[in-house]
Structure formats: C-alpha cells, structure tokens
Amino acid sequence: xxxxxxxxxxxxxxxxxxxxxxxxxxxxxxxxxxxxxxxxxxxxxxxxxxxxxxxxxxxxxxxxxxxxxxxxxxxxxxxxxxxxxxxxxxxxxxxxxxxxxxxxxxxxxxxxxxxxxxxxxxxxxxxxxxxxxxxxxxxxxxxxxxxxxxxxxxxxxxxxxxxxxxxxxxxxxxxxxxxxxxxxxxxxxxxxxxxxxxxxxxxxxxxxxxxxxxxxxxxxxxxxxxxxxxxxxxxxxxxxxxxxxxxxxxxxxxxxxx
Amino acid sequence: xxxxxxxxxxxxxxxxxxxxxxxxxxxxxxxxxxxxxxxxxxxxxxxxxxxxxxxxxxxxxxxxxxxxxxxxxxxxxxxxxxxxxxxxxxxxxxxxxxxxxxxxxxxxxxxxxxxxxxxxxxxxxxxxxxxxxxxxxxxxxxxxxxxxxxxxxxxxxxxxxxxxxxxxxxxxxxxxxxxxxxxxxxxxxxxxxxxxxxxxxxxxxxxxxxxxxxxxxxxxxxxxxxxxxxxxxxxxxxxxxxxxxxxxxxxxxxxxxxxxxxxxxxxxxxx
Numbered sequence: 064x065x066x067x068x069x070x071x072x073x074x075x076x077x078x079x080x081x082x083x084x085x086x087x088x089x090x091x092x093x094x095x096x097x098x099x100x101x102x103x104x105x106x107x108x109x110x111x112x113x114x115x116x117x118x119x120x121x122x123x124x125x126x127x128x129x130x131x132x133x134x135x136x137x138x139x140x141x142x143x144x145x146x147x148x149x150x151x152x153x154x155x156x157x158x159x160x161x162x163x164x165x166x167x168x169x170x171x172x173x174x175x176x177x178x179x180x181x182x183x184x185x186x187x188x189x190x191x192x193x194x195x196x197x198x199x200x201x202x203x204x205x206x207x208x209x210x211x212x213x214x215x216x217x218x219x220x221x222x223x224x225x226x227x228x229x230x231x232x233x234x235x236x237x238x239x240x241x242x243x244x245x246x247x248x249x250x251x252x253x254x255x256x257x258x259x260x261x262x263x264x265x266x267x268x269x270x271x272x273x274x275x276x277x278x279x280x281x282x283x284x285x286x287x288x289x290x291x292x293x294x295x296x297x298x299x300x301x302x303x304x305x306x307x308x309x310x311x312x313x314x315x316x317x318x319x320x321x
Numbered sequence: 322x323x324x325x326x327x328x329x330x331x332x333x334x335x336x337x338x339x340x341x342x343x344x345x346x347x348x349x350x351x352x353x354x355x356x357x358x359x360x361x362x363x364x365x366x367x368x369x370x371x372x373x374x375x376x377x378x379x380x381x382x383x384x385x386x387x388x389x390x391x392x393x394x395x396x397x398x399x400x401x402x403x404x405x406x407x408x409x410x411x412x413x414x415x416x417x418x419x420x421x422x423x424x425x426x427x428x429x430x431x432x433x434x435x436x437x438x439x440x441x442x443x444x445x446x447x448x449x450x451x452x453x454x455x456x457x458x459x460x461x462x463x464x465x466x467x468x469x470x471x472x473x474x475x476x477x478x479x480x481x482x483x484x485x486x487x488x489x490x491x492x493x494x495x496x497x498x499x500x501x502x503x504x505x506x507x508x509x510x511x512x513x514x515x516x517x518x519x520x521x522x523x524x525x526x527x528x529x530x531x532x533x534x535x536x537x538x539x540x541x542x543x544x545x546x547x548x549x550x551x552x553x554x555x556x557x558x559x560x561x562x563x564x565x566x567x568x569x570x571x572x573x574x575x576x577x578x579x580x581x582x583x584x585x586x587x588x589x590x591x592x
Binding site: 090091092096196198201202205232233235236237238239241244246247250255 | 419
C-alpha cells in the first residue's frame with residue numbers, strides 16, 4: 064500500500080528548488096597559503112661556486128658509491144587546514160580511497176633536501192603531481208630560487224614529455240614547453256643565464272621514465288660536471304647505468320602501460 | 322577608452338586560442354609589456370611563439386631586450402586600439418582563484434587605469450557549473466554586460482556578501498544583464514568568472530566603466546575553429562580589432578603532439 068504524507072504533496076519537484084550542484088558557500092573566501100621554512104635558517108650560500116638542481120626521478124645520476132654528498136639543509140613547505148583539501152584535488156575523488164583520506168586537522172609537508180659536493184650545491188626537488196598540492200611547490204620553489212639565485216654557475220635538469228632528444232632550454236621550439244616544480248624555480252630565478260637541460264621523459268610528474276638514448280646522453284653530460292678526474296668517468300657511467308636499470312626495472316611495469 | 326581582454330582558462334582553452342589569434346594576427350602592433358606574477362598558476366616555460374614567414378613576429382621588440390621565453394601570464398598592448406591583452410598559458414591552481422584575481426588581475430586593472438574589461442570564457446555542453454538557460458540552451462554564445470556608471474555605491478552592496486547562499490540573487494547576477502539569446506541567464510558561484518567579477522566589482526575604482534562577458538559552448542577536441550568564431554564575435558565588440566586575415570602561431574601545429582610515432586619499445590618505454 065502506498066502512503067503519502069501531507070507535507071510531501073506540497074513539495075516542489077527537486078529540480079525546481081535546488082540547483083544540480085550546490086554552490087560552495089565559501090567560494091569567495093581565500094584558501095590557506097602554505098608556509099615555507101629553511102633549515103638551518105642561516106644557511107651560507109657564499110662558499111658555493113656551482114649549483115645543480117635536479118628532480119628525484121634523476122637521482123640515479125648521483126650514485127652514492129662515487130658521489131659523496133653531504134647533507135647541508137632542507138626546505139620544508141607546510142599546508143595546514145586541510146579541510147579545504149577537496150577543492151585542491153587535481154582530479155575530483157582522487158584522494159577518497161584507502162589511506163589517502165586526510166583529516167581536517169592534518170598538515171601536509173613537502174621537503175626538498177640540499178646537499179654539498181665540494182663547492183657545488185645540489186638541490187634535489189621532490190616532485191609528485193599525484194600527491195603534492197601544486198601551491199606548496201610554487202611557494203617552496205620561489206624560496207629556493209631566492210636562496211640559490213646568487214650562485215654564478217647553475218645547471219638545472221628538468222623533465223619534459225614534449226620532446227624526444229636531450230636539448231637545452233633555449234633550443235626548444237613551439238609547441239615544446241616545460242612545466243612542474245623545477246620550471247617554477249626557473250621562473251623565479253632573478254638571472255636567466257642558468258644552463259637548463261631538458262630531459263625527454265614519459266609518465267606523470269614524479270614518476271618519469273627515460274629511454275636508453277636519453278640516459279646515455281645525460282650521463283655523458285653529467286660526468287663532465289660531477290667527475291673530478293677522467294679515470295673516474297668510466298666508473299661513474301657504469302654506476303649510473305646500474306642505478307637507472309634498477310630504478311627502471313622496479314617501477315617501469317608498475318602500471319604505466321597497463 | 323583603455324580596455325583589457327582577459328581570457329579565462331576554460332573548456333577547450335578556446336579563450337587562449339582566441340587571444341593567440343588576436344595577438345599573432347596583429348603582431349606588428351602588439352607590444353609585449355611585461356610578465357605578471359604566476360604564484361597562483363601552474364608553471365609553464367616555453368620558447369617564444371611566432372607566425373611563420375612574418376617579418377615582425379610577436380615579441381619582435383622584446384627579443385632585443387633579452388626576453389627568451391614565454392611565461393604563464395603576459396601582458397601585451399596595442400596603441401592603435403588602446404587595448405591591453407592578457408595571455409594566460411596555464412590554469413590557476415584549483416582553490417586559489419580568489420587570490421589570483423584579487424592579487425594579480427584587479428591590481429593590474431587599477432594600475433593601468435582600465436575603463437573597459439572584456440572577459441572571454443567557454444563552457445562544455447555538460448558543464449555542471451554553468452546554469453544553462455532552459456530556452457536558449459541550443460545557442461552557441463552567451464554575452465553579458467555591466468555598466469558600472471549606472472550603479473551607485475557598488476562596493477557598499479558587496480559588503481557582507483562573502484558567503485553566497487543563493488547564486489541567482491547575488492549582486493554579481495543583479496548587475497550583469499545577459500543578452501536575450503544567451504545560452505546562460507546567470508552566473509553560478511562555481512564559475513571562475515563569478516569570482517573575478519565579484520572581486521572586480523568589490524574593489525573597482527572610478528576608472529572602470531564597463532565589464533563585458535563573452536562565452537561560447539564548445540566540445541573538447543580540435544577547438545581551433547571555435548577560436549576563430551569567438552574572434553569574429555569579439556571583433557563586433559572591439560572595433561577594428563582585426564585588420565586582415567586571422568593567423569595562428571606555429572605552436573598550434575603541435576596541439577595534437579609534434580612527437581614522431583614511437584617505433585620501438587625499450588626498457589618498457591616507447592622510443
């Protein structure tokens with residue numbers, strides 16, 4: 064038996080009173096901006112004559128067995144008040160599964176580590192477009208650009224899936240372009256004379272993969288920067304290729320082409 | 322009267338493509354003015370775009386001053402039209418539209434004493450944030466205009482209006498009048514343009530006299546033809562905007578990828 068309640072008879076059809084999507088009542092209110100801290104705060108940049116900036120996906124260019132890096136500091140970016148997280152998702156629903164659900168009280172922290180190799184400062188940029196909100200990277204990279212902006216000789220490695228050969232940034236032709244956290248450093252650098260090597264890659268930002276031709280050319284290029292004497296070069300090349308293969312073999316089949 | 326053309330990043334990037342056509346078709350007269358702060362945008366850096374075979378490509382003067390790359394947000398100016406044109410090459414980081422409009426766009430309009438703002442937008446046919454008209458949903462364009470001279474104490478009206486309970490009765494929708502043939506009759510608070518107009522009206526100074534909105538229904542894919550159509554429509558709003566033929570820059574050739582087709586598979590990567 065159907066039963067109607069009297070107040071149901073007075074109700075207007077839903078589409079006449081509600082919009083399909085409810086507007087966010089706070090849509091005109093500013094979102095929280097990230098905060099950035101440098102540890103140690105008084106990090107001295109003056110002893111460095113060279114600087115290399117590279118993403119974590121190219122860490123295999125720094126094999127521990129031959130490149131002895133000394134940790135000198137880190138830049139941290141924090142975004143709190145994560146109840147606003149919903150509107151910052153790159154793709155709606157992306158974080159609604161398993162352990163990615165973020166509590167409203169949780170803070171989001173990204174760290175970029177700074178290393179020293181003789182008179183070279185090496186900044187390793189942790190990129191991950193799936194996990195890290197772009198706004199935090201934007202604020203952190205601007206701080207980093209300010210910090211390293213005064214170093215005379217700078218080499219920057221940046222990934223791009225828009226080209227097939229290793230190129231200098233100045234050799235790109237439209238419609239080739241670069242994006243991501245390292246691009247932000249370049250945008251924020253006061254001087255535009257850094258040597259920027261654009262590395263052809265495939266895969267989402269933070270999970271890039273490289274083919275052998277690119278790796279070969281890149282290792283050659285980097286050996287001139289990182290190897291102190293010629294006899295070191297062969298060992299460096301072997302170690303890099305070994306690390307790249309290990310890196311590639313563990314994740315290449317992990318879902319990129321499934 | 323000084324005007325500014327603002328393309329919002331929206332469905333199919335039609336506004337950006339339209340601005341490309343405007344700038345590169347008039348490359349002899351459009352001067353690069355400056356790069357604007359891109360803190361609130363996704364990053365972008367690329368080579369300077371140009372039209373093949375042109376003696377005076379866009380940026381022909383700025384190359385001398387050492388400009389090497391295109392950046393996310395750039396301002397151009399045409400003296401003949403007294404028109405500033407903004408080109409935005411990457412989207413605003415989701416959630417930070419308010420900061421972007423308040424800290425970058427509104428101060429820019431104030432600084433250059435702009436009197437007329439023209440905003441380009443586009444909408445997908447199934448875009449849930451667009452309040453489509455129940456009668457004109459088949460139409461291609463939506464145009465709306467707001468004459469600020471006819472409004473008194475607009476900033477007072479905006480006070481205490483930060484929390485939107487009802488889009489239709491918000492001040493933005495009260496002051497904008499849509500053309501009768503538009504595919505939408507009002508703005509939704511979920512549209513970026515709503516935020517832009519809110520902050521623009523809220524913080525506007527006496528110089529600003531009119532705001533015009535032009536949007537087109539598009540389907541994502543090859544949107545170059547949509548851009549030509551928006552350009553034609555735009556030339557009805559800005560007199561003598563285009564002299565001669567509309568020309569697209571070389572970057573358009575790579576819209577669907579300039580990469581050669583992969584011929585091998587090495588270490589799990591196509592090469």
